[in-house]
Amino acid sequence: MEQLAISDYGFLSDCRSGALVGRDGSIDWWCPDRFDSPSVFGRLLDPDAGHWRLAPTAAGLPGHRVERAYVADTLVLRTVHHTPEGSVAVTDALAAEFGARGHQLGMNSPAVLLRVVEGLTGRVRMSLDFRPRPEYGLLTPYLHEQPDGAVLAAAGPVVLTLRTGGIPPHVDSDRVRQEFEVAAGQVVGLDVAYGQAYGSAPVRLDPVVALAETVQAWQAYRESHHYDGRYPEQVRHSATVLTGLTYARSGAVAAAPTTSLPEHVGGDRNYDYRYSWLRDFAMTLRALWVAACPAEASRLFAWAARSIGRVGPDPVPVLFGLEGERDLSEYECAHLRGYGGSLPVRIGNDAWRQRQLDVPGEVISAVWQLRDHLGEAFDMELREMVLGLTEQVAATWHLPDRGIWETRDADRHYLTSKVFCWVALDRAVTLAPRLGARADPRRWAAIRDEIRAVVLRDGWHERTGAFGGAFGSPDLDASVLLLPLVGFLPATDARMRATVEAVERELGAGNGLLRRWGTDPAGFLPCSFWLVEYLAMAGERDRAEALFARLLKHANDVGLFSEQIDPRSGAQLGNTPQALSHIGLVSAAWRLTDPGTE
Known part of the structure; x- marks a missing residue:
């Protein structure tokens, strides 16, 4: 066959x-x-x-x-x-x-x-x-x-x-x-x-x-959903795909419906994506909100709150099963030959065991985005979750972790992880009036400001003239595009402009695509859509719109995006359809509609 x-x-x-x-x-x-x-x-x-x-x-x-x-x-x-x-x-x-x-x-x-x-x-x-x-x-x-x-x-x-x-x-x-x-x-x-x-x-x-x-x-x-922004046809279709990836009984959104479709045919980066990642949480919620799906956004938030439960000293898992299961222990199906001979075929995902410091920031940011819908007084479970996550960040932000790309080697001080620790505390300070007597916004603000100073000092690499992917490393990472998207730095900041120029130069894969890091063999669609958002925020609307138009061409004939694109052949790679790619499209379309939105 x-x-x-x-x-x-x-x-x-x-x-x-x-x-x-x-x-x-x-x-x-x-x-x-x-x-x-x-x-x-x-x-x-x-x-x-x-x-x-x-x-x-x-x-x-x-x-x-x-x-x-x-x-x-x-x-x-x-x-x-x-x-x-x-x-x-x-x-x-x-x-x-x-x-x-x-x-x-x-x-x-x-x-x-x-x-x-x-x-x-x-x-x-x-x-x-x-x-x-x-x-x-x-x-x-x-x-x-x-x-x-x-x-x-x-x-x-x-x-x-x-x-x-x-x-x-x-x-x-x-x-x-x-x-x-x-x-x-x-x-x-x-x-x-x-x-x-x-x-x-x-x-x-x-x-x-x-x-x-x-x-x-x-x-x-x-x-029942009415989107009033630009590119309505593409946004409606991507919102339909996101609805299709939603496990209706709980409201969780699966990252993809497939497992082990390879990032590189014949390679071993083949993972099971049939679960729901908290990392994608704020982005998913924002995309559903933009696409005028408030009920879905609310249900997704309720799923996350229940899945996380009472926060203790251990790291919050980065992903859960569709009904909130934590133990997603990974095993290999040795009897399967894999897509295009790409082995191993994996069931489960051991990333649930990793420390990934950005996760609390993703969740608290989602609460902050939904704050007007949640009311002036949070219920007990929501209040305890935000307080627990905030205190966990305050106590652990200085530790190394595995980063948003879920590396399976060593812990490092990843820049984007630290930035999301800043996000967690920054949003918690704003939410403090809804968190009750145990809220400590003055202390949180002080730690937030300390994190910002450390990121600006240790994340900048003098030789490359750009923010690196990890402290002390000259290696570039496309996730730095998130800094202006979460409000850490203005898109017009000279350091951001220099970094993005370096990212486009060193990580550009052609056809409008960006790789995540220097050795990544394929263009990663979510990062490419983040670049559209950055350019719109930086006032480069014509470039942003041209890039968006090029990225749309990477969909297949029925409008589906996988995770990555082979820069040489243009072939889709990775699990499909990929929620984060469609989320990226919706967010970029809205940013082109309203560059100043948060």
Whole structure:
């Protein structure tokens, strides 16, 4: 099997889990119970780890052409196959609960994959290949034909039911294959429903009716949000993607729906991103707020407060499971060959164990951003969380840490980590009137000012004439672009201008892209969007808009961004779709609308 490019995949979501469907009509990734549960289709990471392909038999042959797009304001994907015999549309979705509207979307998703085939012209012969492999490909299910023509696939804790719209399936020992013709005007609905072997049974739906209902649910949801800034089409789509990455039951936003898609094909920087990072918290909240999604922002904040709980002396984890789980211990799937041979394939993420000093600043900044919505008097849990995080920063800001890029070598005094310690104390001073008698704004302000002085003294490198990534280091780091974005220094400050010039010169990867550091092999999209924001704040609007336009071209054909871009080939790299990239787009678009916003 030829490995599809990462950009060849579209994203389906029911706000419970996500699936990736390729241009070739194969669903190669689906973790049906929730984003971070084991896959039942995992061909994304190994040819033998399961898939469900539905495409013309002529797919890939001369004369076959594919067009695809999302149905407006949804994550329902319509793919049109043009063949010498005619044209056919396949519309794919993860079903919404019947009747779900507005913020009910995803609360009780039935875990059903819908595929509706519609003949457009001529007569097109279609091919179906259903090969589920639960537990990341470890299990081969028994396949049982049912009296109603469905096929039951059962293995371990998983039960899947395939219904083929009245077309008699051909069941082999380990897969279902079938060919059938679709004429112009004919509609065939197929679905796969997930259930638990010792729990809830798979739901039975009419795929055609359920698809129409799912489109209405998404569009009703988007109609309740009104964004008035620039680039409305791109912002609305990115906000839809962020909604699709939201685990509706808790409000947590997954960084991506995938694991182990490589930062460099053949490399070993392959991590599991199916969790929610507090580092992204303030940026996520701001993007949702900008995109006029206040209810989602509030729910995300409530999830964070509950996940963090009462703050003790230990560092707050940088990431949590989607329902607030802390222990995300990492292991390797030795049986999987990895995307493009990129090993290891990892499940879990050991970054939860690291000390990352920026995390409290991200959370307190989020509280500060939401302060008008939270009211003049905070409730006890919120008050205790902010007080605990602030005191933790006051006691530990001087320690080394692993930094925002989560290095897996040694602790260092990373500049951006110290800046976010400053952010934590600066925002806490402002919030002090809402924090009760234990607030100590005078002491916090003194420590804040000390941190600022240390950053300006030890973070500046005389030889390079720029702020380095870590104290005493000449190595540049694109995260310094965050300094003006959080108000630590004005964008027009001479030191910032000199640093950004050095970053553009040394870390520029071409095509408007920035690498995170000097040895990073690929352009990192979030940093590139941060540069757009910096340029807008510095008064260089024409450059900012030109850069933004170039970055938009790195999306795939259905508007999805992964984490990184290969500067030579332009290929997407890393887990996809990446929340932080879409957050970067929304924030940059708003900064171009209002450069002075915070």
